[in-house]
Amino acid sequence: MPYLLGLLLALAVAALIAWPLLRARRSSPLPRRGALDALKEVQHQRAQAYDDIRILGLDRELGHVTAERFAETYEAHRLRAALLLRQEEDLRAELSPRMNKIEDDVLAVRLASGSVLSTTECEDCGGLRDTDAPFCPRCETDSLGFAGETTEAE
Numbered sequence: 251m252p253y254l255l256g257l258l259l260a261l262a263v264a265a266l267i268a269w270p271l272l273r274a275r276r277s278s279p280l281p282r283r284g285a286l287d288a289l290k291e292v293q294h295q296r297a298q299a300y301d302d303i304r305i306l307g308l309d310r311e312l313g314h315v316t317a318e319r320f321a322e323t324y325e326a327h328r329l330r331a332a333l334l335l336r337q338e339e340d341l342r343a344e345l346s347p348r349m350n351k352i353e354d355d356v357l358a359v360r361l362a363s364g365s366v367l368s369t370t371e372c373e374d375c376g377g378l379r380d381t382d383a384p385f386c387p388r389c390e391t392d393s394l395g396f397a398g399e400t401t402e403a404e
């Protein structure tokens with residue numbers, strides 16, 4: 251009998267923890283299916299565009315392409331990267347409010363379950379975060395991209 255009570259208690263606690271998440275899912279739709287995949291794909295393509303630019307630079311140094319051909323191709327890659335960056339920003343803008351909502355829900359669940367002891371306002375984005383976390387999950391989400399990639403040495 252004590253065993254059964256323990257089991258019931260465990261179930262009740264699990265339901266209590268899961269409830270805010272389930273309710274949140276009903277009241278706010280999750281990100282459009284595929285938006286996150288699209289973001290990853292666009293980031294991947296932009297990384298490839300940077301790679302192509304890097305390789306083109308090497309080819310030029312080795313004399314494998316003429317100056318004219320280099321200029322043409324470089325411009326094409328640069329345009330491609332710029333368009334991808336634009337798409338990436340649009341996708342981020344679409345995902346950002348929903349990602350923040352998810353962070354709020356996760357934080358609430360973790361606070362309720364005791365795995366987060368206190369929260370603090372992030373100095374960078376103003377969102378609530380776990381005081382003990384090494385970084386802000388919201389800012390981390392925002393910096394999914396290729397910070398520093400453009401200044402990468404060849």
Ligand SMILES: [Zn+2]
Binds near residue numbers: 377386389
């Ligand atoms: Zn932050």
